[in-house]
Amino acid sequence: MLKIEEIREIIALIDQSSINEFTYETEGTSVSLKKSSEPTVAQHEKIIAPIDHTQVATPTVQQPSANGEQTEQPVVESEVAYDYEIVSPMVGTLYAASSPEKDAFVSQGSKVTNDTVVCIVEAMKLFNEIEAEVTGEIVEVLVEDGELVEYGQPLFRVKKN
Amino acid sequence: MESTRNKLIELLANNQDDYISGQVLSDKLKISRSGIWKHMKELEKDGYTIEGKSKKGYRILDYPDKLSENTLQWGLNTKWIGKTIIHKQSIPSTQIIAHQVALEGASHGTVVIADEQTMGKGRMNRHWHSGKGKGIWLSILVRPDILPYQAPQLTLLTATVLADVLRTCTTVAPLIKWPNDILINNKKTAGILTEMQAEQDRIQYVVIGIGLNVNQTKSDMPEDIGHRATSLQMETNKHWQLRELVQNILTTFENTYDSYMENGFPEIKDKWESFGFKIGESISIKTMRDKWDATFLGIAADGALLTKATDGTTKKLYSAEIDWFKEGEN
Numbered sequence: 001m002l003k004i005e006e007i008r009e010i011i012a013l014i015d016q017s018s019i020n021e022f023t024y025e026t027e028g029t030s031v032s033l034k035k036s037s038e039p040t041v042a043q044h045e046k047i048i049a050p051i052d053h054t055q056v057a058t059p060t061v062q063q064p065s066a067n068g069e070q071t072e073q074p075v076v077e078s079e080v081a082y083d084y085e086i087v088s089p090m091v092g093t094l095y096a097a098s099s100p101e102k103d104a105f106v107s108q109g110s111k112v113t114n115d116t117v118v119c120i121v122e123a124m125k126l127f128n129e130i131e132a133e134v135t136g137e138i139v140e141v142l143v144e145d146g147e148l149v150e151y152g153q154p155l156f157r158v159k160k161n
Numbered sequence: 162m163e164s165t166r167n168k169l170i171e172l173l174a175n176n177q178d179d180y181i182s183g184q185v186l187s188d189k190l191k192i193s194r195s196g197i198w199k200h201m202k203e204l205e206k207d208g209y210t211i212e213g214k215s216k217k218g219y220r221i222l223d224y225p226d227k228l229s230e231n232t233l234q235w236g237l238n239t240k241w242i243g244k245t246i247i248h249k250q251s252i253p254s255t256q257i258i259a260h261q262v263a264l265e266g267a268s269h270g271t272v273v274i275a276d277e278q279t280m281g282k283g284r285m286n287r288h289w290h291s292g293k294g295k296g297i298w299l300s301i302l303v304r305p306d307i308l309p310y311q312a313p314q315l316t317l318l319t320a321t322v323l324a325d326v327l328r329t330c331t332t333v334a335p336l337i338k339w340p341n342d343i344l345i346n347n348k349k350t351a352g353i354l355t356e357m358q359a360e361q362d363r364i365q366y367v368v369i370g371i372g373l374n375v376n377q378t379k380s381d382m383p384e385d386i387g388h389r390a391t392s393l394q395m396e397t398n399k400h401w402q403l404r405e406l407v408q409n410i411l412t413t414f415e416n417t418y419d420s421y422m423e424n425g426f427p428e429i430k431d432k433w434e435s436f437g438f439k440i441g442e443s444i445s446i447k448t449m450r451d452k453w454d455a456t457f458l459g460i461a462a463d464g465a466l467l468t469k470a471t472d473g474t475t476k477k478l479y480s481a482e483i484d485w486f487k488e489g490e491n
Binding site: 087089090091092093122123124125126127128129131133146147148151 | 310314339479
């Protein structure tokens with residue numbers, strides 16, 4: 001199991017890093033750390049409790065290496081997994097809906113197919129309906145309604161099916 | 162049947178000064194003389210006046226102002242535009258039909274036109290008032306071989322076409338308010354709505370919607386737009402034939418489009434600027450985050466709005482709300 005000093009060390013490392021969340025699990029012991037506006041100490045206390053109940057079993061020697069691995073994994077998890085970006089084919093204003101009072105064409109979590117309209121880009125009163133061109137799920141919306149977008153600017157991230 | 166009818170109209174149109182015998186028509190169209198007679202009756206229903214004289218033959222005396230596939234194609238000397246014309250008396254919007262037929266594979270140059278639109282579309286689904294027989298409500302389908310980012314130039318191109326036709330065929334002095342509204346005496350007479358379906362690097366199709374106010378009188382204009390909108394009739398005190406104007410728009414569009422495809426945007430730019438509204442004057446520009454005054458310098462080589470701010474910096478704009486009249490609305 002983790003020693004208090006080791007947990008402190010991990011916290012210090014996480015504090016300095018861009019990691020927001022950290023989970024460590026081994027033989028019934030689990031440690032999870034989460035960055036928030038709350039002081040890290042509060043998180044720390046919660047973490048200590050389960051550790052106190054665990055039996056001494058895990059060799060401490062492995063901890064630093066496990067620590068090293070873990071610091072990388074959350075980095076991958078903190079970004080949204082996507083494998084396709086829908087980009088703007090032209091300069092213009094982005095419209096998220098067909099008219100101001102309507103709902104947006106898509107939002108995070110929307111399922112799309114090749115011909116799903118995801119937004120409209122307007123330049124010089126030409127309205128270009130942008131289609132997803134892939135089948136999958138919108139995992140991230142990178143633009144706001146009314147925003148000016150550049151040629152080639154990523155608009156949406158999609159996890160393909 | 163339809164193409165026989167068109168050929169018949171063409172034969173009659175090309176022989177306007179003379180009679181053409183039933184026998185000649187029958188030979189050329191490979192249908193019986195009683196078949197010819199039936200077609201003549203149909204044309205009369207469409208509003209044509211046809212004179213039939215025994216031993217001489219047939220002659221067209223008058224064509225209807227009523228719009229139909231036949232009347233629009235009669236005398237339309239174009240290579241590719243309007244080879245298919247879809248005419249409807251009353252539909253929600255010509256844009257909607259044009260999109261439908263485009264997705265079904267309709268060819269480059271297909272024209273959708275209506276006497277009346279019940280849900281005429283302005284930009285962002287704003288309503289466009291399009292009363293029966295009062296104006297020209299049409300959509301042109303094109304499949305241009307240019308890159309998607311160049312396509313906005315087609316809206317400027319179409320604006321020059323409308324301005325050209327109005328200047329040539331009527332007595333008004335039209336101006337173009339960037340990018341594509343047609344103004345007569347500072348009031349809007351025509352609007353253009355261009356919609357595109359494209360992939361990253363290839364255009365599937367572009368639908369150019371034109372709304373031109375022609376024969377509205379003051380009482381036809383809804384009150385809320387009355388001070389900003391006008392019609393040809395209101396400006397000239399004259400009733401205008403829709404059919405002639407439509408044909409002129411289509412012919413001029415085809416010529417201008419072909420020349421653009423061959424020579425690019427420079428000619429369009431010059432023409433556009435010759436009609437440009439408020440070039441050299443001060444305008445108010447608004448984007449989502451900013452608002453400022455600037456001098457309108459003209460359009461850039463790609464059609465964008467060129468402005469010079471009070472601090473001397475020039476800026477190219479592709480999309481912005483512009484207060485042209487400085488009255489707090491666009």
